[in-house]
Amino acid sequence: xxxxxxxxxxYGDFTAVDGISFRVxxxxxxxxxxxxxxxxxxxxxxxxxxxxxxAGSAKVCGFDIETQPIEAxxxxxxxxxxxxxxxxxxxxxxxxxxxxxxxxGGGARTRRIxxxxxxxxxxxxxxxxxxxxxxxxxxxxxxAQAILHDPPVLVLDEPTxxxxxxxxxxxxxxxxxxxxxxxxxxxxxxxxxxxxxxNRAVIIARGRLLADATPAELEVRSRxxxxxxxxxxxxxxxxxxxxxxADIDSIEIDPQDKRITAFPKKGRxxxxxxxxxxxxxxxxVSELQLEAGRLDEVFRxxxxxxxxxxxx
Amino acid sequence: MNATTTTPMPxxxxxxxxxxxxxxxxxxxxxxxxxxxxxxxxxxxxFYLGNFYERGQADLQPFFTFHPWLYLFLVPAVAMRxxxxxxxxxxxxxxxxxxxxxxxxxxxxxxxxxxxxGIALALTFPIWITVxxxxxxxxxxxxxxxxxxxLMAGAFLAIGSCLSAATRNQVIAFILxxxxxxxxxxxxxxxxxxxxRAFAPQGVVDxxxxxxxxxxxxxxxxGVIDLRDLIYFALTIGVWLYANAVVIDLKKAD
Numbered sequence: 074x075x076x077x078x079x080x081x082x083x084y085g086d087f088t089a090v091d092g093i094s095f096r097v098x099x100x101x102x103x104x105x106x107x108x109x110x111x112x113x114x115x116x117x118x119x120x121x122x123x124x125x126x127x128a129g130s131a132k133v134c135g136f137d138i139e140t141q142p143i144e145a146x147x148x149x150x151x152x153x154x155x156x157x158x159x160x161x162x163x164x165x166x167x168x169x170x171x172x173x174x175x176x177x178g179g180g181a182r183t184r185r186i187x188x189x190x191x192x193x194x195x196x197x198x199x200x201x202x203x204x205x206x207x208x209x210x211x212x213x214x215x216x217a218q219a220i221l222h223d224p225p226v227l228v229l230d231e232p233t234x235x236x237x238x239x240x241x242x243x244x245x246x247x248x249x250x251x252x253x254x255x256x257x258x259x260x261x262x263x264x265x266x267x268x269x270x271x272n273r274a275v276i277i278a279r280g281r282l283l284a285d286a287t288p289a290e291l292e293v294r295s296r297x298x299x300x301x302x303x304x305x306x307x308x309x310x311x312x313x314x315x316x317x318x319a320d321i322d323s324i325e326i327d328p329q330d331k332r333i334t335a336f337p338k339k340g341r342x343x344x345x346x347x348x349x350x351x352x353x354x355x356x357x358v359s360e361l362q363l364e365a366g367r368l369d370e371v372f373r374x375x376x377x378x379x380x381x382x383x384x385x
Numbered sequence: 386m387n388a389t390t391t392t393p394m395p396x397x398x399x400x401x402x403x404x405x406x407x408x409x410x411x412x413x414x415x416x417x418x419x420x421x422x423x424x425x426x427x428x429x430x431x432f433y434l435g436n437f438y439e440r441g442q443a444d445l446q447p448f449f450t451f452h453p454w455l456y457l458f459l460v461p462a463v464a465m466r467x468x469x470x471x472x473x474x475x476x477x478x479x480x481x482x483x484x485x486x487x488x489x490x491x492x493x494x495x496x497x498x499x500x501x502x503g504i505a506l507a508l509t510f511p512i513w514i515t516v517x518x519x520x521x522x523x524x525x526x527x528x529x530x531x532x533x534x535x536l537m538a539g540a541f542l543a544i545g546s547c548l549s550a551a552t553r554n555q556v557i558a559f560i561l562x563x564x565x566x567x568x569x570x571x572x573x574x575x576x577x578x579x580x581x582r583a584f585a586p587q588g589v590v591d592x593x594x595x596x597x598x599x600x601x602x603x604x605x606x607x608g609v610i611d612l613r614d615l616i617y618f619a620l621t622i623g624v625w626l627y628a629n630a631v632v633i634d635l636k637k638a639d
Contacts, residue, residue, distance in 0.1 A: 084638060121482045124638055146484045153482070157475030159405070161412040173401045174483040202412075218479070 074098055075120060075226060075256055079129035082115050082280075089115040091280035092129065097273075099225070102252045104271035104288075105260035108376050112280040113260040114154050117230050120258070121151040133226055147175075150224040152232055156215025160204035164195050164214045167203060168221060175222040189217040192247060208235040216244065220251065227251070229259045233266060245269045264368040278376040292366025294374070301347045302334045303361040314354045318346045334364070398485040402493025403500070410501050419463065423505045426455055431512065443520025448512055449530040449606040453570055453599055456541050461562035463498050464545020465555045468633060472553040477637060487630045495546050495626055502538045506531065526608030533605030536618035537598055541566050543625035550632040553639075566598075569621075573597030596621075 075097040082090040090112040097103045105113045118124040120131050122138045122145055131138045136145035158167055168189065172182045190196060193213040198206055203214055212235055219227060232248070233241045248257060248270045259270065267274050267288050274291055276284040284291065292298055305311035308331045315324055315333070320341040325334045337343040344363045351358055410416040427448065431437050435447025471477035480490055516522050545562040552558050571577050573594045581590045594600075601614045 118478065121478075123478050123482050125634075143484045143486065146482055149482070151479075151482045153475055153478040155475050157479050159409065159476055160474065161409050162405075166408075170401065170405045171483065174398055174485060176484070 074135070075131070075133055075258065077116075077120065077129065077131040080116065080119060080126050080131055081128040082112075082119060082124060083127045088280050090119070090126075093277070093280075093282045094129075095275060095282065095285060097256050097258060099254055099256050100252065101273050102248065102257045102259065102271045104267045104274045105258060105277060106262070106264070106267065106274055106372060107260075107277035109262070111277045111376070113277055114230055115280075116277070117151075117228050117258065117260060118153075121149055121153075121228050122146050123153075147222075148224055149226045149228055150219035150222065151227075152215050152219040152229040154230040155234075156212045158203050158211065158214050158218070161202055163200050163202060164190075164206075164210075164217070165199045167214065168217060171218040171221055177222060185221055185223065189221050192220070193217045194243075209237060209240050212236055213240070213244075216247070225255055227255055227257045227259075229257070231261060232259055233261070233263065241266075264372060267368060276372065276375050283375050283378075288368065289365070291368060291371050295364075295366030295368070295371045296336065297334070297364040297370060298366035299342065299344075300334050300336045300364045301344050301362065302332055302364055303347070303351070303358045304330070304332050305351075305356055305358045307356060308333060310354065311351065311356050311358070314350045314356055315347060318343060318350055320346060398483075398489045399493040399496070402480075402485070402490060403497045406494050406497030407500055410497070416501065419459065419501075420505045420508060423455065423459055424508060426459075427451065427509055428512070430455065443516055443522040445512065445516055445522070445527050445530055446606070448509070449534060452534045453537060453602060456538050457563060457566055457570065460502065460538055460541035461545045461559045461566065463502060464542050464562055465549050465558040467494055467498060467546045468550035468629075469553050469555045469558045472550075472637070473555075477633075481633075481637070487633060491546070491626055491630045491633070495543065495622075495629075498542055498546070499535075499539050502542065503535055506535060506538070523608065529608045529610050530606040532610065533602050533614070536605070536615070537602045540569070540598060540618050540621040540625070543622040543629070544569070547625045547629040547632055550629050551636060569596060570598045573600045 076095075078094050079092045080090055080094065081088070081092050093112075093116055095103075105116070107113050115124065119126050120133065120138065122142050125139060133145040134148040136148065138145045159170075162170070165186075168186050169182075172186055177185055190199065193216055195210070195213060195217060198210050203211060206214070212232070216229070216232060219229060229248075233244050236244060245266065248259070251257065252270070252272075259266075261267065271288060274284070274286060274288050275282060276291075303311065308326060311333055312324055312326065315321055315335050318335075320338050320343050322336045322338045324336070326332070327334070335343060335347060348361060351361075430451035431445075431448040435450060437447050440447065468477070471480060481487070513527060516527075517524070541562075544565050545558070548561045548565065549555075549558040551561070568577055574597070578590055578594055581593050585593075601617050604611055605614050
C-alpha cells in the first residue's frame with residue numbers, strides 16, 4: 074500500500090507539491106495526470122525516497138520513507154524520469170549491478186535477470202554499451218531494472234515516453250500483466266494510456282490534487298458524455314432531423330469534417346431517438362457513435378480552471 | 386518471489402558500488418589516458434626537474450616531491466565527474482533510490498576513485514626497482530612515501546568529490562577543486578597565511594598553517610610516519626566526505 078498524507082514540497086518560495094493525500098491499494102494502477110510542471114515527478118521522487126518532503130509524509134507498505142527509508146526502498150521498483158542508466162555499462166552488467174544492490178544473489182539473481190531480459194526483449198542488445206542503444210531500448214533497460222526484484226510497488230515516471238506505438242503497446246501489456254497483485258503508479262501525459270492501463274486516475278495541477286476517480290468517472294464529467302456523433306452525407310438534412318428531437322440540448326458541426334455532435338439535455342438518453350429519426354427521414358450516415366466522454370476535454374477543464382477547489 | 390516475503394540479505398552496498406565504479410573507469414579511455422599521463426609526468430618531473438641521477442642519492446625524494454603538484458591537476462580531473470556526472474545524467478536518482486544510505490553511496494564512489502589513483506600510483510613501481518638496482522635505498526622510507534602520497538591523493542579526492550556534488554558542470558567542479566586544493570597545499574606558506582594575518586588572530590593563523598598538505602606530506606615522505614599526520618589526512622578525508630553527503634542532500638532537488 075502507498076499512503077501519502079498532506080505531502081508537500083517547497084523549492085524556496087515555489088510550492089511544487091501542495092498537500093497531496095491519497096492511498097493506493099494492491100491491484101490498483103494509478104495514473105498521475107497533469108500538465109508539465111504540475112508536480113507529478115516531484116511527488117513520485119518523494120514516494121521513491123529521493124527527495125525529502127518539506128511537510129507531510131508518505132508510507133510504502135507501512136514503511137515511512139523518512140524514518141525507514143531503506144525498508145521502504147526495498148518495496149519499490151522505480152523508473153525515474155528519462156530512464157537514466159549508466160551509459161558505459163552494458164544492459165547485462167547494469168542489471169547485475171542493480172540485482173546485487175537489491176540483495177539478489179545466486180540462482181535468484183540469474184532467474185530474475187533472465188526473466189526481465191525476456192519480458193523486455195533485451196536479448197539482442199545485452200552486450201552493447203547502453204549509450205549506444207536507441208531511446209526505446211534505453212527505456213526498456215530502465216523498466217527492466219525497476220521490475221528486477223519483483224517489487225510489490227512500482228513507481229514509473231512516464232514509462233512509455235519515447236517508445237514507438239508497438240513498444241508502447243508491449244509496455245502497457247507488461248504493466249497490465251503485473252497489475253494483479255501489485256501497486257503501480259505511473260505518470261503520463263498521454264491520455265489514451267489512462268484507458269489502456271489505469272483503473273484509477275489522479276489529476277494534479279499546480280501541485281494540488283484536483284481529481285481522483287476512475288477513467289470512466291472522469292469521462293462522465295465531459296460534456297461529450299452521452300453525446301451522439303455522426304457523419305452524414307447530407308449534413309444539413311441530418312441537422313434538420315436532429316433539431317426536432319426534444320431531448321437534444323444543442324447541436325454542433327465540426328467545420329473541418331462536417332461531423333455532427335448532438336448534446337443531450339441533462340440526464341437524457343438520445344442515442345435511440347437519433348437513430349430512429351435518421352431512419353425515419355432516410356438519411357444515410359457513414360458512422361454513428363455514442364460518446365463516452367472525452368478525457369482530453371475533462372483534463373483541460375480541470376487543469377486550466379482558475380485555482381478553485383474541484384476535488385472529487 | 387516477492388520482496389516482502391523473502392527479505393534478501395543484501396551484499397555490502399559499498400562494495401557493490403565500489404566495484405561498479407572502478408569497472409566504469411576502465412570501460413572508457415579515461416582510465417588509460419589518466420594512467421599514462423600520470424606515469425609520464427611523474428617520470429619527467431623526477432628525472433628532469435628532480436635531478437634524480439645528478440643527486441647521486443639512492444632514494445625517491447625527487448619522485449615524491451612533485452606528487453602534490455601532479456595531484457593538484459590530475460586528482461580534480463578524476464574527482465570532477467564523481468557526482469557532477471551522476472547529477473547530469475540523472476543516475477543519482479537511480480542510485481539513491483536503491484536500498485543504500487547516502488554515506489554508503491558517497492563512500493563507495495570515493496573508495497573506487499581512490500583505488501583507481503592507487504593503481505596509477507602502484508604502476509610507478511619501475512622507479513622503485515630502478516633505485517634499488519642503482520643503489521641501496523631505505524625501502525622503509527620509500528614505503529612511507531607511497532603511504533603519504535596515497536593519503537594526500539585521498540584528501541585531494543575527498544575535496545574534489547564534495548565540490549563535484551555542488552555542481553552538475555564538470556568544468557566548474559574541476560576549477561573549484563584545483564583552487565581549494567591549491568589553498569590547502571599552500572596553507573603553511575605566506576601566500577595563504579598573509580591573507581589570514583590581515584584580520585585573524587595568531588591562533589587562527591597557526592591553525593590554518595597546520596592544515597597544510599605540504600607540511601604533513603613532507604613529514605611522511607621523509608620516512609617519519611607520525612600518527613598525527615595520518616590522523617590529519619584521515620580527518621580531512623572524513624570531514625570532506627561528510628560535507629559531500631550534506632551537499633548532495635541539499636542540491637539533489639535542483
